[in-house]
Amino acid sequence: MIEVANLTKRYGEFTAVHDLSFAVQAGEVMGLVGPNGAGKTTTLRCITGIIPPTLGTVRVAGVDLATDPVAAKRQLAFFPDEPRLFDHLTVEQHLNFVARVYHVADWRDRAASILANLELSDKRQAMPGELSRGMKQKLVIACGLLHQPSVIIFDEPLTGLDPGGIRHMKETMRRIAREGAAIILSSHLLSLLEEVCTHVLILKAGAKVADGSIPAIRERFAVEPDASLEDVFFRATGDAATNSASEPPKP
Amino acid sequence: MTRAFLFLYFTSMRNALVQRLQRLRQPKYLVGAIVGILYFYLVVFRRSFRGLSQAPAGPPTAGALIEPIATVILFIVVALSWLFSNRRAALQFSEAEVAFLFPAPVSRRTLINYRLIRSQVGIFLSAFFLGLVLRQGMTHGAGAFMRTAGWWVILSTLNLHFLAASFARDRLLDLGVNPVRRRLIVGALLVAFGALVWWVLRNVVSLPTEADAANLTSMGRYVSRVLATAPISWVLRPFDWVVRPYFAATGTDFLTALPAALLLMAGHYLWAVQSSVSFEEASIDAAARRAERIAAARSGRWTASRKGPTKPKSEPFRLSPRGWPAVGFLWKNLIALGPLFRLRVWVIAAAVAVFALNRLAADPGRMPLVKTIGWVDVMLACWFFIFGPMFMRREVQQTLSQLDMTKAFPLAGWQIVVGQLLTPIVLMTFVEWFFLLVATLTIGVGSSNPWVTVALGTAGAAGLVLILPPLCGLLLCIPYAGVLYFPAWAQSSGPRGGGVEIMGQRLIFLAGYVVVLAVAILPAAAVGGLAYFIVSQLVGTGSAVVVTTLCASVILCLEVTAAVWWLGQKVDQFDLSTELPR
Numbered sequence: 061m062i063e064v065a066n067l068t069k070r071y072g073e074f075t076a077v078h079d080l081s082f083a084v085q086a087g088e089v090m091g092l093v094g095p096n097g098a099g100k101t102t103t104l105r106c107i108t109g110i111i112p113p114t115l116g117t118v119r120v121a122g123v124d125l126a127t128d129p130v131a132a133k134r135q136l137a138f139f140p141d142e143p144r145l146f147d148h149l150t151v152e153q154h155l156n157f158v159a160r161v162y163h164v165a166d167w168r169d170r171a172a173s174i175l176a177n178l179e180l181s182d183k184r185q186a187m188p189g190e191l192s193r194g195m196k197q198k199l200v201i202a203c204g205l206l207h208q209p210s211v212i213i214f215d216e217p218l219t220g221l222d223p224g225g226i227r228h229m230k231e232t233m234r235r236i237a238r239e240g241a242a243i244i245l246s247s248h249l250l251s252l253l254e255e256v257c258t259h260v261l262i263l264k265a266g267a268k269v270a271d272g273s274i275p276a277i278r279e280r281f282a283v284e285p286d287a288s289l290e291d292v293f294f295r296a297t298g299d300a301a302t303n304s305a306s307e308p309p310k311p
Numbered sequence: 312m313t314r315a316f317l318f319l320y321f322t323s324m325r326n327a328l329v330q331r332l333q334r335l336r337q338p339k340y341l342v343g344a345i346v347g348i349l350y351f352y353l354v355v356f357r358r359s360f361r362g363l364s365q366a367p368a369g370p371p372t373a374g375a376l377i378e379p380i381a382t383v384i385l386f387i388v389v390a391l392s393w394l395f396s397n398r399r400a401a402l403q404f405s406e407a408e409v410a411f412l413f414p415a416p417v418s419r420r421t422l423i424n425y426r427l428i429r430s431q432v433g434i435f436l437s438a439f440f441l442g443l444v445l446r447q448g449m450t451h452g453a454g455a456f457m458r459t460a461g462w463w464v465i466l467s468t469l470n471l472h473f474l475a476a477s478f479a480r481d482r483l484l485d486l487g488v489n490p491v492r493r494r495l496i497v498g499a500l501l502v503a504f505g506a507l508v509w510w511v512l513r514n515v516v517s518l519p520t521e522a523d524a525a526n527l528t529s530m531g532r533y534v535s536r537v538l539a540t541a542p543i544s545w546v547l548r549p550f551d552w553v554v555r556p557y558f559a560a561t562g563t564d565f566l567t568a569l570p571a572a573l574l575l576m577a578g579h580y581l582w583a584v585q586s587s588v589s590f591e592e593a594s595i596d597a598a599a600r601r602a603e604r605i606a607a608a609r610s611g612r613w614t615a616s617r618k619g620p621t622k623p624k625s626e627p628f629r630l631s632p633r634g635w636p637a638v639g640f641l642w643k644n645l646i647a648l649g650p651l652f653r654l655r656v657w658v659i660a661a662a663v664a665v666f667a668l669n670r671l672a673a674d675p676g677r678m679p680l681v682k683t684i685g686w687v688d689v690m691l692a693c694w695f696f697i698f699g700p701m702f703m704r705r706e707v708q709q710t711l712s713q714l715d716m717t718k719a720f721p722l723a724g725w726q727i728v729v730g731q732l733l734t735p736i737v738l739m740t741f742v743e744w745f746f747l748l749v750a751t752l753t754i755g756v757g758s759s760n761p762w763v764t765v766a767l768g769t770a771g772a773a774g775l776v777l778i779l780p781p782l783c784g785l786l787l788c789i790p791y792a793g794v795l796y797f798p799a800w801a802q803s804s805g806p807r808g809g810g811v812e813i814m815g816q817r818l819i820f821l822a823g824y825v826v827v828l829a830v831a832i833l834p835a836a837a838v839g840g841l842a843y844f845i846v847s848q849l850v851g852t853g854s855a856v857v858v859t860t861l862c863a864s865v866i867l868c869l870e871v872t873a874a875v876w877w878l879g880q881k882v883d884q885f886d887l888s889t890e891l892p893r
Contacts, residue, residue, distance in 0.1 A: 110718045111886050129883075133721035144716060148647035150623045159632040160639035161720050167632050189621045 061086050061242030062107065062211045067116035069102050069266075076102040078266045080116070084242040086210070089233065091253035092246040094263035095297055100246045103263070104215055107244070108138040121210045134162065137204035141216035143196040145188040151175070152184040154203055162207035174202045178232070194225030201232060212236060213244045218252060230256055250289045260289075264297045316425050324432075331812075339797075340812045347815030376531035378551070378558040379538040385550045388469070392476060393497045397490055402426040402474070409598045420584050427580075430470055438462035457565045461557025464572045468553050471579035478586035508543055516540060549575055627653050636722055640730035641737060648734075657741050661748055668752040678756075685753030692746035699739045700786045700824070710794050715887055725879025732787050732875075739783040747775050770853050774860020781867035782832075788874040789827050793820060795881045831870060839863035 067080040077099040084090045092100050106113045107120075109129050118125040121135040149157060152171070159167030175181045178198040188196060197217070204212065214233065218226050233256050237243050245257060253260055253274075260277055262270040270277050278287060281295040335341045402423065404413075413422075442459035483493055516537050522529060538547060552571040559565035627645040630638070645652050668684070671677050710731055717727050751772040755765070842862040847855035 105715075105887075108719050110715050112884065130721045130723055133719065136719070136721075138719050146643060146647070148620060148624060149643060153623075153626070153643075153646065156630050156632075157639050157643050160630055160634070160642075161636050161722065163633060165632050185623055187621050187623060 061088075061121055062244070063117075063119040064103075064107065065117045065119075067103065067106060067118065068114050069099070069106055069111070070114045076266050077106070077113075077263075080263075080266075080268055082261050082268070082271055084211075084244060086240045086242050087237055088259065089237045089243040089245055089257045091257035091260040092244055092263065093248070093250065093253060093260060093293060094269075097265075098263040098297075099266040100263060101215065102266075104138070104213055104244070104246055108136060108213060109133055110138075134207065135210045136213070137207070137209035137211070138213045139197075139200055139204055139215065139217060141219045143193070143200040145196055145199060147188055150185050150187055151180060151191075151199055151202075154199060155206055158203045158206050164207050167206060170206055170208075171202070174205050178202055178228075193220045194222060194228075197221060197225065197229070201229075205236065209241065211242045211244075213246075215246045216248070217245065218247065218249060250293055254289045262293065262296045269296050316421075316428075320425075320429065335812065339816065343815035343819065344812035345815065346818050347812055350815065350818055376528065376535060378554060379535045379547075380531070381554045381558070382547050382550045383538065385465070385469075385554060386547055389472060389550070390497070390501060392473060394494055394501075396473075396476070396480070403430070403601070404598050405601075406598045409595050413595070423584050427471070427474075427583075431467070434463060434466045434470060438466055454562075457559055457562070458557065460565070461554075461559070464556050464569075464576065465553055468572070468576045468579060471576060471583055475579055475583040475586060478583060482586065504546065511542060512537075512540060625650055625653075635729075636720075636726055637729040637733045641733045644734035648738075652738065657745065660745060664745070664749055665752060668749065672752070672756045681753050681756060685750055685756075688746055688749040688753065692743060692750065695739075695742060695746070696786070697825075699742070699783075700735075700790050701821075710791065711798055711887075714882070714885065718882075718885075718887075723879060724882035724884075725875050727882050728791065728875050728878045732784065732791060735787050736780065736784045739787065740780045743779045743783065744776060747772055747779070764853075766853050767856060770856045771860070774857055774864070777864040778860050778867060781864060781871045784871040785831050785867055785874065786828065788871065788878065789824050789831075790820075792874070792878060792881075793823070795878060795885060834870065835863040835866040838866050 061084055063083045065081050067077055068075065069077040080099075080103060082090070092103065094100050102111070105111045107118050107125075109118075109125050109132065112126075118132075120132040123132040123135065125132040145154065146157070155167060155171040155175075158164070159171075164170065172181070175184065178201060180195065180198055180202060183191065183195060183199075186195075188199070191199065197220075217229050217233070221229060230252070233243060233245065237258075245253065247253060257274065259271070259273045261268060262277070270280065272280075274289065277296070278289070278292050281292045284291075335344055404426065438459050441462045442455060480490075480493065484490075488496070538544065552568070552575050555568035556565055556572050559568050624646050627642060630642045650656075668681065671684075672681050713731075714727075717730070720727070722730070751768060755768045839859040839862050843855045843859040846858045
């Protein structure tokens with residue numbers, strides 16, 4: 061579904077992402093994790109076509125993002141950490157606008173179903189200013205799902221959500237993965253990754269430190285078999301200040 | 312505590328100045344600063360300082376004539392603030408000041424004093440520039456220092472009055488006098504005062520005679536005479552105290568006028584600091600709103616408000632899910648602009664203009680008025696032609712802030728360009744079409760010139776209707792290209808702290824805009840001119856006008872297409888992460 065090969069992004073002398081390769085298949089949820097400045101946001105922006113990579117290729121549903129960006133983006137949905145809405149459009153008008161941009165002919169039926177699913181049906185005529193943070197996030201998700209993307213990217217999806225919103229967001233991610241989408245989930249919340257992701261990619265200083273299923277990564281980095289993902293993360297990223305265990309990772 | 316405040320104040324000011332000087336190491340600020348300083352020197356300072364050593368521009372009596380009018384203006388400003396202002400008792404603090412000073416062991420009076428002293432910097436600067444700038448065209452004989460000091464008295468007193476009045480309004484609110492009741496009371500008082508004045512003066516003051524209305528000086532004398540009559544003079548006296556130092560003709564007059572003005576200012580100060588109204592809550596709210604406005608403007612969202620509108624606006628047309636995506640952008644932006652920006656509004660405006668101007672033109676006696684309307688309309692059209700894209704600058708600047716969103720859409724670069732430019736192009740075209748309609752209905756009407764025929768006028772107007780959309784498109788491509796090719800400049804012209812360097816940058820942009828515009832119009836003008844020459848020789852002037860405008864329109868369309876394609880390439884290659892500060 062999404063294949064990233066040798067992705068490199070440089071800003072002058074500084075390399076934000078170095079030779080990154082990974083793939084996420086349909087139905088999989090890949091957690092993207094790393095300390096601040098590891099290159100997560102840059103990676104996501106390259107994958108979504110917002111910024112061009114310096115080197116490497118990104119293929120979305122088999123389409124090369126560099127050669128046919130429009131076709132590739134048609135398969136994509138990107139949910140940034142902060143829901144960005146148009147102040148003057150109602151919930152329904154947001155969906156109408158997105159339908160035009162993505163050419164979704166039967167948008168009304170789809171929108172009705174998505175809004176019902178996200179419990180937003182009674183907010184069709186509401187303006188963004190009337191919505192809570194969670195509802196705004198739901199509206200962004202509704203807009204993103206309208207064109208039935210095959211690759212979905214979440215950047216810190218739980219920011220600012222209340223417990224109810226968090227639970228709903230996790231369920232939504234699991235559901236759309238079950239329905240066959242490939243998901244990339246970037247978050248600092250390791251418990252979220254543990255709950256939702258099928259595998260994890262750990263970045264540090266722009267380079268891949270580990271990539272694989274959570275049990276496999278735990279197997280590779282944990283000292284104890286029941287070590288938390290947090291312990292595994294600190295060992296993998298080699299953060300000495302917070303690393304409780306001082307032993308080197310297993311080969 | 313005072314020392315702590317002084318430390319905060321002067322350290323902040325010094326650091327801000329150092330920061331401003333340090334950013335001059337960046338060429339965009341340095342060049343901007345040089346141009347800005349040159350502009351100030353050549354346009355403001357040189358003339359103003361030269362003026363200091365010269366004789367006053369107007370007769371010394373002119374100030375005496377203007378002073379009563381200024382007094383009335385000040386009275387109206389204050390009355391309107393009591394009638395309409397809803398500003399709560401809020402002192403302007405930054406969010407950091409709220410966070411550090413409000414919980415600190417600082418008295419309420421100290422906070423007010425701190426804020427008032429801080430506001431003095433802006434007042435001093437405003438007074439200085441007003442004193443300099445208004446020297447040009449000055450009609451009374453005050454010196455530069457007295458003018459500046461006069462402005463300082465006016466601005467400071469107004470500042471104190473607005474603050475104390477906001478406290479008083481909050482106090483009234485606490486006593487159950489809501490804004491509607493307050494307005495009714497103030498309005499009733501003003502009406503009662505007006506009635507009293509009329510009653511008292513109805514037999515004392517006569518209407519202006521022909522001699523009074525002969526010229527501005529005699530009219531000014533008449534107004535001064537009326538205003539000097541009781542009871543008007545009693546009510547206006549405190550306002551006169553405030554403006555009198557500014558209008559003092561000599562140093563002695565100034566010193567004589569100053570004590571009353573300072574006394575009034577001191578009274579306002581005591582009124583403000585003695586008011587037992589809580590300003591903290593409103594100040595916190597105002598600080599948060601201000602911080603949000605600044606943050607929104609820095610990110611390119613110029614109209615951001617805390618919550619945004621809560622009432623849906625009507626849709627300009629039904630948006631089909633199929634078709635050109637750019638129309639979706641137009642639909643979205645027209646919704647945001649509101650119900651005035653709808654086709655029916657333009658049609659109604661055009662119908663009203665046609666009806667009204669035809670009625671006017673039907674009366675030969677009103678022909679001078681019709682002609683005047685026509686030429687004013689042409690001037691406005693030309694002015695909007697040059698400065699229209701400047702009005703749309705903010706819309707175009709949003710390009711950058713929205714690019715991370717629009718680049719994720721499945722759209723080619725040129726489609727994004729068209730989407731973002733379509734709304735300003737449509738707006739500008741409709742405005743220019745309206746000006747054209749008015750010009751067509753007024754300029755040639757009743758002309759005795761045999762060359763100006765209805766057919767020729769219609770052909771010319773029809774041709775311009777065709778030319779205007781691509782021409783507006785071309786005009787708007789220029790600031791759009793400026794944003795894409797000089798994103799750092801476009802960013803810096805936001806509210807990141809104004810200053811002479813930002814002003815210089817804007818001047819450079821304006822000059823660049825005019826040059827690029829001239830170059831872009833040249834091919835259309837050349838081809839159109841050639842077509843006119845050939846066709847007018849072969850067929851006649853009317854046909855030549857049509858062919859000329861058609862040719863020019865085609866060339867402009869080609870130029871716009873090329874410009875959109877070129878800008879689309881730039882959008883496709885645009886790397887937000889390297890072009891903008893990360």
